Amino acid sequence: MSLLPTLMERIARARTDLRLGLPVVLQGDGRSVLALAAEGLDADRFADLRALGDPVLAVTARRAATLNARAYDGDMARIVLPRDVTTDWIRAVADPQDDLSAPMKGPFVAMRDGPADLHRVALSLAKSARLLPAALVLHVDAVPDDLTRLDAALTLQALSDPAHHTRVVTGNVPLAVTGAGRVHVFRPEDGGEEHVVCEIGRPSRSEPVLVRLHSACFTGDVLGSLKCDCGPQLHAALAQMGAEGQGILLYLNQEGRGIGLANKMRAYALQDQGFDTVEANHRLGFEDDERDFRTGADLLKRLGFSKVRLMTNNPAKVEMMAAQGIEVTERVPLQAGRNPLNTAYLDVKARKSGHIL
Ligand SMILES: Nc1nc2c(ncn2[C@@H]2O[C@H](COP(=O)(O)OP(=O)(O)OP(=O)(O)O)[C@@H](O)[C@H]2O)c(=O)[nH]1
Numbered sequence: 001m002s003l004l005p006t007l008m009e010r011i012a013r014a015r016t017d018l019r020l021g022l023p024v025v026l027q028g029d030g031r032s033v034l035a036l037a038a039e040g041l042d043a044d045r046f047a048d049l050r051a052l053g054d055p056v057l058a059v060t061a062r063r064a065a066t067l068n069a070r071a072y073d074g075d076m077a078r079i080v081l082p083r084d085v086t087t088d089w090i091r092a093v094a095d096p097q098d099d100l101s102a103p104m105k106g107p108f109v110a111m112r113d114g115p116a117d118l119h120r121v122a123l124s125l126a127k128s129a130r131l132l133p134a135a136l137v138l139h140v141d142a143v144p145d146d147l148t149r150l151d152a153a154l155t156l157q158a159l160s161d162p163a164h165h166t167r168v169v170t171g172n173v174p175l176a177v178t179g180a181g182r183v184h185v186f187r188p189e190d191g192g193e194e195h196v197v198c199e200i201g202r203p204s205r206s207e208p209v210l211v212r213l214h215s216a217c218f219t220g221d222v223l224g225s226l227k228c229d230c231g232p233q234l235h236a237a238l239a240q241m242g243a244e245g246q247g248i249l250l251y252l253n254q255e256g257r258g259i260g261l262a263n264k265m266r267a268y269a270l271q272d273q274g275f276d277t278v279e280a281n282h283r284l285g286f287e288d289d290e291r292d293f294r295t296g297a298d299l300l301k302r303l304g305f306s307k308v309r310l311m312t313n314n315p316a317k318v319e320m321m322a323a324q325g326i327e328v329t330e331r332v333p334l335q336a337g338r339n340p341l342n343t344a345y346l347d348v349k350a351r352k353s354g355h356i357l
């Protein structure tokens with residue numbers, strides 16, 4: 001019946017549920033689990049969950065490596081909870097903030113037997129909800145009525161494909177660099193963040209267009225943070241488009257290389273403890289870069305562009321464009337905003353993430 005939620009709509013609900021601290025139900029191969037995000041775990045809910053059985057704490061292999069827990073499941077570990085477990089213990093396993101000041105109690109016992117597929121989906125959902133990637137997972141025979149239910153395999157598939165976007169509106173916005181600015185707003189069908197494409201002038205659809213594929217950086221773009229180069233890169237790109245009279249700025253809401261603003265601030269707090277940008281992501285349980293650049297290529301195609309002069313120092317962006325069928329006729333270097341406070345950050349990106357200096 002068409003009034004009932006689709007899979008995408010149920011995934012959107014599940015993300016909200018996890019962010020609220022509610023469990024969601026994941027189902028597959030005749031099994032059901034309750035999954036609850038470790039972040040923001042409520043003591044009463046945790047007590048109710050334990051009354052139903054013994055949940056395990058799923059964490060990514062990245063987080064497991066920091067904890068010295070064995071990742072028997074390859075990309076993740078299922079950590080057995082100690083008998084005297086508290087919500088503080090769970091939070092401390094999930095969140096690396098106090099790893100140094102209060103070293104973990106370990107050794108951790110990780111499960112080797114039994115399927116881990118539903119746990120894996122719980123972690124993907126937590127990531128897509130921009131929460132810490134750690135979830136309590138409990139097998140149950142009877143599923144409570146009011147909880148959001150998801151088919152695990154279909155959910156994993158849906159989370160790994162980029163969402164389809166609808167162009168919601170286009171509005172004229174005169175900019176400092178050009179009077180001829182237009183903003184297109186694209187909304188994903190999966191209830192995720194909207195993305196913005198800013199078109200400068202009226203670029204021809206048959207010639208290579210100057211494009212900046214930019215990821216949101218609230219601290220750099222809006223606050224003028226000196227920890228990164230995002231703000232100056234954004235403004236340098238707009239200035240070049242203004243000077244050439246045309247261009248496309250893809251402004252993707254993938255804050256913190258796709259981990260969300262709260263997690264990026266957690267990463268910054270770890271950087272204050274001495275870890276670099278890549279190490280901080282790993283300690284939190286994330287990969288170096290959790291972004292999916294395919295969305296950028298999709299939006300370009302939707303606007304009728306197939307050839308670009310791409311403003312970036314990141315070879316992964318160039319490769320992705322080509323893989324998505326967009327011809328990159330030229331990589332236009334974008335060097336702006338180096339300062340004494342971000343030199344180490346930019347050097348790490350060059351050394352560990354392959355950025356071209
Ligand atoms: N996780 C994390 N994200 C960061 C950090 N510093 C900046 N960012 C994010 O990194 C992203 C930077 O994006 P971009 O400017 O598109 O990219 P880039 O991959 O450096 O490539 P180019 O600028 O195109 O050369 C933004 O989403 C920022 O919010 C950090 O220390 N940790």
Ligand SMILES: [Zn+2]
Nearest residue numbers: 217220228230
């Ligand atoms: Zn930034």
